[in-house]
Amino acid sequence: MNDLLRKSTDPARGRTDDKLRLRPYVFRLPSGEAGMVRAIRPRDADRLQAYVRNLSASARRNRFLGSLSELAPTELSRLTHMDRPGELALIAFARVGSEMPMVAETVQVIASNGQHCEIALSVMDAWQRKGLGTVLLWNLECQARALGASHLIGEVVRTNEAMKGLAHKAGFEIRSPFRDARLVEIIKDLSIAQAQLPCGDQYWR
Ligand SMILES: CC(C)(COP(=O)(O)OP(=O)(O)OC[C@H]1O[C@@H](n2cnc3c(N)ncnc32)[C@H](O)[C@@H]1OP(=O)(O)O)[C@@H](O)C(=O)NCCC(=O)NCCS
Secondary structure (H helix, E strand, O other): OOHHHHOOOOOOEOOOOOOOEEOOEEEEOOOOOEEEEEEOOHHHHHHHHHHHHHOOHHHHHHHHOOOOOOOOHHHHHHHOOOOOOOEEEEEEEEOEOOEOOEEEEEEEEEEOOOOEEEEEEEEOHHHOOOOHHHHHHHHHHHHHHHOOOOEEEEEEEOOOHHHHHHHHHOOOEEEOOOOOOOEEEEEEEOOOOOOOOOOOOOEEO
16 A cells, blocks of 8 residues: 555655655653654765665565665665655654664655555654654654645564554554465544644744
8 A cells, every 4th residue: 555655756746735754853751751853954965875784684574564684775865855745754753862863763755646645653662662663653643644645555574573562552453464464454433533643843845
């Protein structure tokens, strides 16, 4: 299902009027640790590649749905140029003393007909289970709602208990698509109002 996330030139991606944007914003985790999220830029290519290399092998496999040690040049370029209508890639940094290492990334692409918005995300292993995935998934949902998408959709490796747990907690259904037995689909109907979703003013179109 995550065809839009995979293809860079699919005519179905992105309605022409849907330029996804995000103002950089600060987050604070329940543990008190804080950080910042902003849109990715072309000059983040080395940073993103280092982040991917430093993910555990299982996190990389779960995020990119296959075995890889780093991003191929075309994929790296695609992910750092997600600025066409209907697409947005974000990176998150955590404050660690005087440093701000990159600790997470998200990507979302909305279909040209606005029917659904495809998502994927990852959190650096040492930063997992602190609530950051939850914060980022809220963001993805707020942005998709702001653009009028009907559903939020992602492909998840069937054995990825962390993402299935995160999705379940966030109100997604988990389904088994027929075309690939290794994957499940997570899907959330955005026509159903979500109480207390912390959508701030960082999103606009
Ligand atoms: C999936 C992922 C993004 C979750 O991020 P995270 O920051 O750890 O998530 P959170 O801390 O917000 O966890 C929220 C909930 O998800 C579930 N969850 C998270 N990690 C889990 C795990 N290892 N096992 C079971 N449930 C888990 C729990 O319900 C958790 O709530 P709780 O901590 O109150 O029990 C992270 O594990 C990750 O980056 N994995 C590798 C890449 C990946 O799988 N991406 C998904 C591709 S779409």
